[in-house]
Amino acid sequence: MLKKLTLTHWIFVGIVLGILAGWLGGEPILVVTDPLADIFLRLLKMIIVPLIVGSITSGVLGVGDTRNLGRLGGKTLLYYLSTSTIAILTGLVLVNLVEPGFGAQLELGAAPEIEETDSGAVWGIILRMIPENPIRAMVEGDMLAVIFFSILFGLFVTRLPEKGRAFFTELFDQLFAVMMKMTRFVILFAPVGIFGLIAGIVAETGFSAFGSLLKFFLVVLFALLFHAFVSLPLLLRFVGKVRNPYRHFGFMTEAVLTAFSTASSNATLPLTIRCVEENSGVSNKTSSFVLPIGATINMDGTALYECVVAMFIAQVYGIDLSFFQQFVVVFTALLTSIGVAGVPMASLVAISIILKTVGLPLEGIGLIMVTDRVLDMVRTSVNVWSDSCGAVIIARTEGEKTNLA
Numbered sequence: 001m002l003k004k005l006t007l008t009h010w011i012f013v014g015i016v017l018g019i020l021a022g023w024l025g026g027e028p029i030l031v032v033t034d035p036l037a038d039i040f041l042r043l044l045k046m047i048i049v050p051l052i053v054g055s056i057t058s059g060v061l062g063v064g065d066t067r068n069l070g071r072l073g074g075k076t077l078l079y080y081l082s083t084s085t086i087a088i089l090t091g092l093v094l095v096n097l098v099e100p101g102f103g104a105q106l107e108l109g110a111a112p113e114i115e116e117t118d119s120g121a122v123w124g125i126i127l128r129m130i131p132e133n134p135i136r137a138m139v140e141g142d143m144l145a146v147i148f149f150s151i152l153f154g155l156f157v158t159r160l161p162e163k164g165r166a167f168f169t170e171l172f173d174q175l176f177a178v179m180m181k182m183t184r185f186v187i188l189f190a191p192v193g194i195f196g197l198i199a200g201i202v203a204e205t206g207f208s209a210f211g212s213l214l215k216f217f218l219v220v221l222f223a224l225l226f227h228a229f230v231s232l233p234l235l236l237r238f239v240g241k242v243r244n245p246y247r248h249f250g251f252m253t254e255a256v257l258t259a260f261s262t263a264s265s266n267a268t269l270p271l272t273i274r275c276v277e278e279n280s281g282v283s284n285k286t287s288s289f290v291l292p293i294g295a296t297i298n299m300d301g302t303a304l305y306e307c308v309v310a311m312f313i314a315q316v317y318g319i320d321l322s323f324f325q326q327f328v329v330v331f332t333a334l335l336t337s338i339g340v341a342g343v344p345m346a347s348l349v350a351i352s353i354i355l356k357t358v359g360l361p362l363e364g365i366g367l368i369m370v371t372d373r374v375l376d377m378v379r380t381s382v383n384v385w386s387d388s389c390g391a392v393i394i395a396r397t398e399g400e401k402t403n404l405a
Contacts, residue, residue: 011257269295
């Protein structure tokens with residue numbers, strides 16, 4: 001019977017056992033679970049930069065003609081901007097309807113250590129795309145800069161004479177192939193690593209951590225689930241012409257569960273690529289270009305969360321934001337979500353930018369710290385799910401034959 005269990009089944013087992021271990025064992029179990037979680041996350045992070053460099057450059061070279069690259073890039077950016085905007089508006093409408101912050105009797109939690117930011121940080125996000133030193137960007141894991149350099153490098157390789165172009169194409173194709181083999185090896189440890197992550201979270205926070213903020217928690221959760229199971233499937237159905245969008249979700253279960261456990265879209269990227277290619281049947285040419293970009297700039301769940309948090313904090317403080325101020329929240333959430341790194345808790349920096357931009361107290365971030373970890377896991381899952389939907393939609397509009405009828 002054990003031989004019939006797939007990786008998805010083992011991941012579910014890891015989650016369930018992690019919940020039980022964290023609940024029954026409490027904090028003493030962290031001595032065992034923390035090393036398991038740390039090793040798994042380090043293995044994932046180890047392969048991210050070479051995987052992105054190999055996949056993006058290989059993808060650009062696979063596209064070939066710069067006109068094709070421009071078309072594919074244009075579709076990718078249009079999809080990511082559109083879905084993030086839809087997500088933000090979903091959160092904005094719901095938080096205005098429910099108004100979870102008005103009348104809430106909440107005390108400020110411990111505010112996280114965040115560097116002071118202002119609206120100029122949005123321009124800084126744009127500048128970050130251009131690395132002064134590409135090698136340093138790779139060492140520091142600055143994904144926006146790594147992606148920008150990889151696209152530019154691949155673009156100019158296509159302009160080399162045939163001999164040079166063939167050499168680099170073979171080199172980066174093989175680099176990407178090696179990284180995917182390493183990915184499959186690392187993913188074998190996912191159930192054990194996820195067990196450690198989940199057990200640690202339950203042992204430290206328990207189940208009652210979000211009791212005082214239940215209304216806010218449910219608003220964010222419902223908005224995220226609505227975007228994931230209504231908005232994105234509608235796009236798959238009517239734009240991607242996929243008859244059964246939820247079949248694609250079944251294909252992406254391993255990646256979504258890993259995203260939920262790690263709370264990192266970058267760390268999940270290797271598994272996302274594997275599921276999209278091997279399960280949903282998207283070509284390597286499309287997935288290797290679309291997904292690494294999506295893991296860095298497509299943050300639907302994060303953008304939605306940032307918007308709801310800003311509105312919630314305003315409501316708690318009794319501040320009634322005007323239509324223009326809410327528009328500023330939406331616009332700033334869209335811009336900052338593009339630059340947020342795909343790592344846990346990074347959205348708190350973006351939230352501080354939004355609060356500063358519309359004149360809300362930065363200390364308000366302390367209000368949402370109790371529930372942030374759990375919601376971080378959910379919104380990361382939505383981010384990864386949206387990336388995969390984008391890869392399928394773009395592949396279908398490019399005339400590719402996928403495993404989704």
